[in-house]
């Protein structure tokens with residue numbers, strides 16, 4: 001495993017980056033950049049060649065994520081992961097894994113610490129502000145909707161006596177105000193999310209409900225198939241909120257392929273993933289749902305931010321769908337990851353199983 005010559009880009013990268021390779025089946029550090037040395041207060045010499053797990057504790061099954069990245073030859077993005085070094089917590093990072101060119105053995109691992117994310121550029125600052133403004137937007141949304149209803153009503157009344165160009169103008173007022181109302185509804189819905197009321201839920205029932213409404217509505221142009229593991233135990237979840245999650249994911253998959261395509265819904269059991277829950281206890285997340293589409297993939301320039309509010313790659317997109325999805329999944333102590341390349345995008349949700357008495 002020889003790392004490629006480390007060039008100036010590598011040295012100048014503002015975020016910690018590691019090159020990871022397999023040495024006798026163990027994920028090992030082939031190299032790290034100066035930002036990583038500084039971030040973890042480690043010298044490059046002292047970490048080169050060491051097992052990744054010896055150096056860093058990463059709050060997800062990073063080996064699995066690395067293997068998936070290699071196997072599928074597709075980048076993997078993981079949001080809000082706890083990364084620590086020995087007993088020194090380094091904090092929350094988003095982790096991005098990508099194969100280095102055509103080399104199957106080396107994976108580039110970028111860690112974007114939450115604090116750095118805020119400093120990287122103006123856009124991030126704006127998004128941070130957007131997040132804190134959400135509470136206020138919610139109040140405003142509520143207040144603005146009343147006068148908007150008045151405006152729509154007045155424009156509709158006016159339009160009755162009009163024709164031709166004038167009528168087109170009042171129609172425009174009505175259409176645009178309705179668009180604003182829709183946007184405000186989404187902002188309100190995002191802010192109003194109540195904590196989940198969790199019970200034992202059959203995940204396939206929820207998926208089938210989502211699938212049916214997708215098939216008769218926004219995804220009528222898509223072919224949806226499933227591959228369910230019928231022996232899955234119930235999950236601990238709020239079924240209405242889960243329905244919102246799946247509807248949002250299916251909708252996104254349908255919207256990126258307006259001329260039709262395929263969506264596959266897959267469920268399976270794998271017991272090795274566990275995460276630190278809100279209570280500080282480790283929670284096992286053995287039940288996995290994947291929504292897979294064969295669309296164009298997530299635009300690269302927004303790939304690591306799609307779970308932030310108001311990040312959208314679509315014209316007329318609000319960018320609140322995935323922010324809501326990630327908020328709901330986090331409130332369930334669950335986990336969401338995405339893997340995307342042209343022709344294949346996989347959103348994977350991992351959830352805890354219901355305990356006795358749920």
Ligand SMILES: Nc1ncnc2c1ncn2[C@@H]1O[C@H](COP(=O)(O)OP(=O)(O)OP(=O)(O)O)[C@@H](O)[C@H]1O
Nearest residue numbers: 252253256297298312313314317318319320321322
């Ligand atoms: N399956 C997918 N394939 C490709 N790109 C996707 C997929 N899902 C999401 N995206 C990208 O992520 C962006 C953010 O998605 P999100 O659902 O948060 O917002 P939106 O769909 O743009 O707006 P909203 O859901 O609020 O109506 C999308 O605009 C799209 O560019």
Ligand SMILES: [Mg+2]
Nearest residue numbers: 248252321322
């Ligand atoms: Mg959406």
